[in-house]
Amino acid sequence: MTSPEPTVETDGPPRPPDADVAALFDAVATEHAVIYGYGFVSAHSLPENNKLVSGAMAEHRERREAAIEMLEERSVDPPLPAAGYELPMEVDNPTDAANLAVRMEEDAAVAWRAVLEQATSSEYREFALKALTQAAVATARWNKVLGATPVNEPFPGGTEQ
Numbered sequence: 001m002t003s004p005e006p007t008v009e010t011d012g013p014p015r016p017p018d019a020d021v022a023a024l025f026d027a028v029a030t031e032h033a034v035i036y037g038y039g040f041v042s043a044h045s046l047p048e049n050n051k052l053v054s055g056a057m058a059e060h061r062e063r064r065e066a067a068i069e070m071l072e073e074r075s076v077d078p079p080l081p082a083a084g085y086e087l088p089m090e091v092d093n094p095t096d097a098a099n100l101a102v103r104m105e106e107d108a109a110v111a112w113r114a115v116l117e118q119a120t121s122s123e124y125r126e127f128a129l130k131a132l133t134q135a136a137v138a139t140a141r142w143n144k145v146l147g148a149t150p151v152n153e154p155f156p157g158g159t160e161q
Contacts (some may be wrong), residue, residue: 013077021076023111023118024067027131030111031064032081034104040087041104044097049145056101056138060108063131070127101142106157109135113157132157 016022038057045053068078091100112135115128136156143151154160 012080015079016074016076019118020115020120020124021071021074023115024071024124025076025079027108027111027115027128028064028067028071029079030108031060031067032079033085034108035060035064036081036085037087037100037104040091041097041101044091044094046094049094049098052141052145053101056105059134059138063134066127070123095146098142098145102139102146102148105135105139105142109139109157111157 016025035057038053038060042050042053042057071078087100088103089096089100091097109132112128112131116125116132119125119128133156136152139153139156140151143149
């Protein structure tokens with residue numbers, strides 16, 4: 001998993017006690033890690049995948065910023081991004097980059113599914129469902145780049161088969 005835990009200790013805001021807000025807080029931390037990881041994906045991807053990379057990065061940044069606004073509306077300080085994160089694999093070539101992208105999108109799906117499951121408001125549910133769907137679509141696109149089949153999972157973000 002792309003760890004939303006920074007590789008060095010940071011002094012950041014505490015995780016909120018309410019389950020729905022805590023899940024959103026965790027999803028923002030995951031988005032920070034995914035955005036960081038896409039820098040490596042970008043550096044090692046083939047030129048024909050540039051639009052896929054830049055689109056994914058923009059989507060994750062927009063999602064993170066919107067989620068931060070949602071936290072701030074509840075008077076919750078969002079988690080801070082770390083200077084660096086531990087990648088779940090070494091990235092040395094385009095195949096590694098695509099595999100990292102799949103892994104990060106799967107991690108994002110897990111985080112957003114948790115928000116969906118914990119949500120007590122329609123705003124959080126709708127936002128999380130959209131984010132989960134976008135992560136599932138991005139996973140499928142990267143799996144297509146890899147030539148993997150099937151390109152999608154029946155239940156993104158979950159352990160069901």
